[in-house]
Amino acid sequence: MDGHAGDIGPGFALARDVPDFALLDPALPLDRLRLLAGACVRTDPLRCVQCGLCNYNCPLGLDVRGHARQGRSILEPRCLACGECVRRCPREALGFGARSARQEAP
Amino acid sequence: MTRRHVIIGSGIAGLTAAETLRERDPGASVTLVGAEAHPFYSRPGLAYLLAGALPERQLELRTKEELRALALDRLVDEVTALEPEAHRVRLRRRGVLAYDRLLLATGSAAVAPDFPGATLDGVVQLDGLDDARDLLRRARRARTAVVVGGGATAVELAEGLAARGLTVHYLLRGARYWASVLEPAESQLVEEGLAGQGTELHRHERVVGVEDDRGRVRAVHTSSGAVLPCELVAVAIGVRPRVELARAAGLSVERGIAVDAGLRTSAPDVFAAGDVAELRDPESGAGRCDVLWSSAVAQGRAAACAMLGEAEALDLRPRQNVMRLGGVTTTVVGAVGAGDGAAEDPDLVAIARGDSERWRDRPRGQAFHDRGARFRIRAHVGERTVVGAVVMGDARAARALAHLVRAGTDVSALGAGLRADPEHAVAALVALGEADEQKGASRAARA
Secondary structure, eight states: OOOOTTOOOTTOOHHHHOTTGGGSOTTSOHHHHHHHHHEEEEEOTTTOOOOOHHHHHOTTOOOHHHHHHHTOOBOOTTOOOOOHHHHHOTTOOEEEEEOOHHHHOO | OOOEEEEEOOSHHHHHHHHHHHHHOTTOEEEEEESOOSOOBOSTTHHHHHTTSSOGGGGBOSOHHHHHHHTOEEEEOOEEEEETTTTEEEETTTEEEEOSEEEEOOOEEEOOOOSTTTTSBTEEOOSSHHHHHHHHHHHHHOSEEEEEEOHHHHHHHHHHHHHTTOEEEEEOSSSSTTTTTSOHHHHHHHHHHHHHTTOEEESSOOEEEEEEETTEEEEEEETTSOEEEOSEEEEEOOEEEOOHHHHHTTOOBSSSEEEOTTOBOSSTTEEEOGGGEEEEOTTTOOEEOBOOHHHHHHHHHHHHHHHTTOOOOOOOSOOEEEEEETTEEEEEEEOOOOTTSOOSOTTOSSOOTTOBGGGGSOOOSEEEEEEOSSOEEEEEEOSSSEEEEEEESOHHHHHHHHHHHHHTOOOGGGHHHHHHOGGGHHHHHHHHHHHHHHHHHHHHHHO
8 A cells, every 4th residue: 555645445444544533523524524534735845935924824823834834734634625725825825635745754 | 253244134044044043053143124113924926825825914924933932033123234244233223233244135126217207106016015915905906906027926926916806917928928937839829828717918018108197197198009907017127136235335236145155245244135136147146136035044044154154055956946827836847948049038128026037048959848738847858957848727737847957866767768759748748747856856865
């Protein structure tokens, strides 16, 4: 299992990757719950100029910019996957992608 | 003995160098001198401040905690002289500052216009946060603005002022926008975007004079004889590296401060990084300037390592930038040539912010296009690799093609197929780029 984007195959344990699943608002649409289970906001530091539009538009006040600076994915359990940061980023430095190990490595 | 590191310049190259020095040499003394009294901020973000998309405090790059941990001795002062033999700099207010290693990260400054009336109150530029504040203050009272120049900054000025409710006239000296990088159809997409936001484009027009109303701007007179009444004239005709200090100290200076691949200048223990540094191209030997955030970050880091005597190779992969032009997200990466062959852009007298001279390299090979209603994709395919790309309005393609260019992925397996079916060539390249990027991710995951 190579962990290709979009794959939620064997070894991709929901319980492990979404530890706060029970805390999610059950009124969230099913596609967003699925997105949260298998994907996250990923960042591309090469495209980012640290303007801060992502932080400004995050309803939870997460430090998206700090993640983008280091090229880390937003694995913060509180992330709603609302897409505000992705939509507002003027340089397409943010996007939804599979939770792969590459960006999470220190 | 503690080594004394001094950095001149509070832009992203200087800040990145300071952080790298602290990370790798926790006990070192790091002093950063800058003329701006503001907290470290995102200069590219000024465009979004101007447009009203975010408040000023959001531009701050680091939290108070991060700055405390950095333990930086930050001086708001102006360096008046560099004395390389004595290993010291002279400051306007604080006297003399000695260093063991010095980094010049003084950035670049907007070139001032020279048309008659250029010094009138109301002729403005966008270099730093003070300029942005001044522009916002003026925009509140103004009704009409004339924008001149080229590159990303001119468009950001036009978009920002239009977003603030001003009537905006954008004057282009030539037939179209940014002819030294974009192809005609690509320029058109930007121009349509600007027009859609209410900006009025005037082609083959330049400012011949600004009408004076008791020291203030009243109107712009153009080369065709038109008179455009306005309160603001916003100018973005390019930037020049701030080299005065280095030149006066006898350092080797061309357009920028000449540096080798280790960011060393011609003076011992003096390094340069960011917009002010001019790197030699390892192949041609020619000096090349980049005015890119990503280059400044990479050079700030590499210079700090060199200051510590650690060899860390500078990232010399093809340059990439992403800009919002007329509402269209535009990615430029690698060698893309000079638009329709015009190496010079008549709207710019020097390199623009967000531009790289390495983009102008003639792409060897064949160009493939994909033209949708709301996007344009251009990929230059060489013998084995994709050597450059311009992607407008398609985030997926932008990521995939930028990956192929920067990774130097071998695409020769697609070669004959691309030529046989050029209509689908871009789609095939994008698919290959995505697959290759994921393969890389999987390899990293297994490692």
